[in-house]
Amino acid sequence: MTMKPSRAAGRPVALITGASSGIGLEFAWQLASEHDLILVARRKDLLEVTASKLGRKFGAQVQILPADLTSEVELSMVAERIANENNLALLVNCAGFGLEGYFWKAELAQQERMYRLHVMATIKLSHAALKNLVAKDSGGVINVSSVAGFVWFGNVSYGATKAWMKAFGDGVCIDLRAAGSKVTMQTLAPGYTHTEFQQAMGLDPAKVAPPKSWSTASDVVSASLAGLKSGKHLVVPGWRNRALIRLFALLPWWLRQSMLAHKAREGRGGVAAE
Numbered sequence: 001m002t003m004k005p006s007r008a009a010g011r012p013v014a015l016i017t018g019a020s021s022g023i024g025l026e027f028a029w030q031l032a033s034e035h036d037l038i039l040v041a042r043r044k045d046l047l048e049v050t051a052s053k054l055g056r057k058f059g060a061q062v063q064i065l066p067a068d069l070t071s072e073v074e075l076s077m078v079a080e081r082i083a084n085e086n087n088l089a090l091l092v093n094c095a096g097f098g099l100e101g102y103f104w105k106a107e108l109a110q111q112e113r114m115y116r117l118h119v120m121a122t123i124k125l126s127h128a129a130l131k132n133l134v135a136k137d138s139g140g141v142i143n144v145s146s147v148a149g150f151v152w153f154g155n156v157s158y159g160a161t162k163a164w165m166k167a168f169g170d171g172v173c174i175d176l177r178a179a180g181s182k183v184t185m186q187t188l189a190p191g192y193t194h195t196e197f198q199q200a201m202g203l204d205p206a207k208v209a210p211p212k213s214w215s216t217a218s219d220v221v222s223a224s225l226a227g228l229k230s231g232k233h234l235v236v237p238g239w240r241n242r243a244l245i246r247l248f249a250l251l252p253w254w255l256r257q258s259m260l261a262h263k264a265r266e267g268r269g270g271v272a273a274e
Helices: 022-031 044-058 072-083 108-136 156-178 197-201 217-229 239-250 253-266
Strands: 013-017 036-041 062-066 088-093 140-144 184-188
Touching: 013 022, 013 072, 013 108, 022 036, 022 044, 022 088, 022 140, 022 217, 036 044, 044 062, 062 072, 072 108, 088 108, 108 140, 108 156, 140 156, 140 217, 156 184, 184 217
Parallel strands: 013 036, 013 088, 036 062, 088 140, 140 184
Antiparallel strands: none
16 A cells, blocks of 8 residues: 555544554554554555454544564665654554573574564654654654563563663653653553464463463553553553562562573463563
């Protein structure tokens, strides 16, 4: 589909990456009543189905932009689209995937791809969006991190990239405050969330964590958007996840290391955040 900037006047526009499934798809459904949408993901067929459904139900203008954000060319295309969107109000960086296994055993090429998607795509798209939004002094960026960015679970690169997203968001918040900007930078850090994420990793949710530890994508997105309205820069959905983060922050490193090493040996995988 040919992508064209929205009209100078019209509904606010939200661009969502990873919009073909899971949390990204849920963002699209919850935003469509008040926003026009640009949906970004690799799977064009799923984007087309979603765009059709949202357009019929909400009367939203929904454009699709099939792209693999680990490709520099395709990433640059999406960044340019963000920079030129007159009505841009929100960017949601939700595209991501998980890996299992010890760092030296997990395939290096896949880990490098993860860094390109979780880190480099987040940098480039956030930069394009913030240049657009700060000039208007309105809007926001939501970067989907994970509880794994605070409490390491599973694959090293997954936890490291999610921790980077949190640190990146903190730094941008400081820049925005120093500049006196009204733009909001939010880091969303879900815990175990029922999505396609587990199936893609070949995980059985029942063996990963107890049922009460899991959230729905709907609850995660609702918490994020409520936090966005109040200007919260960090949203951790679920009291159990917030308690876990606080508890681990208080424990000495030797105890955290011992507990998490035991969990790694169990091979229960990473926290499902996308």
